[in-house]
Amino acid sequence: MKLGIVGSGTIVREFLDITHYLTETELTAICYTERSRETGRELAGRYHITHEFTDYEEFLNSDADTVYVALPNHLHFLFTKKALEAGKNVIVEKPFTPTYKEAVHLSEMAREKGLFLLEAITTLHFPNYKKIKELLPVLGNIKIVQCNYSQYSRRYDSFKKGLILPAFAPACCGGALMDINIYNIHYVVGLFGRPKQVEYFPNMERGIDTSGILMLDYETFQCACVGAKDCRAPIVNSIQGDQGCLNQNTPVNVCENFQIILNDGTTTLINENSYEHRMIHEFKEFEAIINRRDFKTCYELLNHTLTVCEVQNIARSKGGIIFPGDA
Numbered sequence: 461m462k463l464g465i466v467g468s469g470t471i472v473r474e475f476l477d478i479t480h481y482l483t484e485t486e487l488t489a490i491c492y493t494e495r496s497r498e499t500g501r502e503l504a505g506r507y508h509i510t511h512e513f514t515d516y517e518e519f520l521n522s523d524a525d526t527v528y529v530a531l532p533n534h535l536h537f538l539f540t541k542k543a544l545e546a547g548k549n550v551i552v553e554k555p556f557t558p559t560y561k562e563a564v565h566l567s568e569m570a571r572e573k574g575l576f577l578l579e580a581i582t583t584l585h586f587p588n589y590k591k592i593k594e595l596l597p598v599l600g601n602i603k604i605v606q607c608n609y610s611q612y613s614r615r616y617d618s619f620k621k622g623l624i625l626p627a628f629a630p631a632c633c634g635g636a637l638m639d640i641n642i643y644n645i646h647y648v649v650g651l652f653g654r655p656k657q658v659e660y661f662p663n664m665e666r667g668i669d670t671s672g673i674l675m676l677d678y679e680t681f682q683c684a685c686v687g688a689k690d691c692r693a694p695i696v697n698s699i700q701g702d703q704g705c706l707n708q709n710t711p712v713n714v715c716e717n718f719q720i721i722l723n724d725g726t727t728t729l730i731n732e733n734s735y736e737h738r739m740i741h742e743f744k745e746f747e748a749i750i751n752r753r754d755f756k757t758c759y760e761l762l763n764h765t766l767t768v769c770e771v772q773n774i775a776r777s778k779g780g781i782i783f784p785g786d787a
């Protein structure tokens with residue numbers, strides 16, 4: 461894959477640090493803003509990225525076959541759409557798009573044009589996550605699922621002082637649901653599919669959810685997902701069945717070791733991840749999907765992304781969180 465990157469922020473820097481694991485990927489281009497010219501040039505030099513752009517249209521004319529959209533949430537839709545129109549495959553950072561309607565639009569475009577479209581969400585690609593899926597039957601009938609991802613954000617300090625950074629700005633489609641609880645949605649929907657009912661109870665400040673509790677009703681069991689950027693707590697992920705429970709104490713986007721505790725007390729600790737950095741499994745899979753032209757896997761992942769977008773959209777609507785694209 462010939463990869464072009466758009467953005468030069470936090471996640472791009474993290475990604476570039478793991479690119480030496482991607483032996484079948486060539487970094488051909490990076491697109492940054494005028495204001496980030498210095499950072500962009502430094503990254504291009506350090507990671508031997510061949511071409512640099514500050515104009516997205518020119519970047520799309522470069523020889524990259526795949527674009528990694530690593531921009532604030534409100535730009536995902538437009539930048540992805542333009543890349544697909546230019547005939548590029550796209551890997552877009554989570555959360556895929558602010559609205560379900562936009563997600564469907566992009567998904568249809570990619571399928572019609574025979575292009576790859578993937579959401580960068582680490583959770584689905586961990587061997588540990590795949591193992592959890594495989595081991596679910598040993599827990600018996602599932603009764604209760606809980607995920608708590610609460611991480612106090614330094615940006616919340618600025619937010620309280622009135623400096624609203626994109627991660628908390630309604631205009632940039634920020635907030636706790638989009639930024640952090642979205643990981644929990646991916647985790648749960650990837651294991652159990654679409655819930656029957658969705659409710660979201662947000663803590664709202666200045667028109668955005670700084671934290672909240674998402675309730676997913678699966679008819680035969682209940683699930684509570686907590687996402688918080690305004691307070692912290694130990695990470696808890698548990699899946700409780702009538703034969704035993706699964707316990708995992710790392711965020712679902714990291715998905716480190718987990719325990720299976722059966723009702724007879726038998727406890728097994730499992731860890732099948734091969735790499736320490738959370739983005740390696742994910743991007744190695746993307747590299748394989750695109751280089752091997754594996755549309756089946758790509759579109760299965762895309763169907764999952766659509767379900768997550770739908771759940772997110774219902775939750776936002778129930779919680780009264782309004783984004784520009786909703787109109």
Ligand SMILES: NC(=O)c1ccc[n+]([C@@H]2O[C@H](COP(=O)([O-])OP(=O)(O)OC[C@H]3O[C@@H](n4cnc5c(N)ncnc54)[C@H](OP(=O)(O)O)[C@@H]3O)[C@@H](O)[C@H]2O)c1
Pocket residue numbers: 466467468469470471472491492493495496516530531532533535553554555580581582639713
């Ligand atoms: N998968 C993960 O684990 C993970 C972790 C963190 C973030 N993310 C996701 O990644 C995305 C980016 O987050 P981040 O933390 O990297 O944000 P960030 O540090 O604020 O970086 C955003 C980048 O986008 C650039 N940008 C803004 N408008 C642009 C434009 N019109 N053309 C080109 N570049 C533009 C910014 O440039 P300027 O600075 O010059 O404005 C900046 O380089 C978000 O959607 C977030 O949810 C994912």
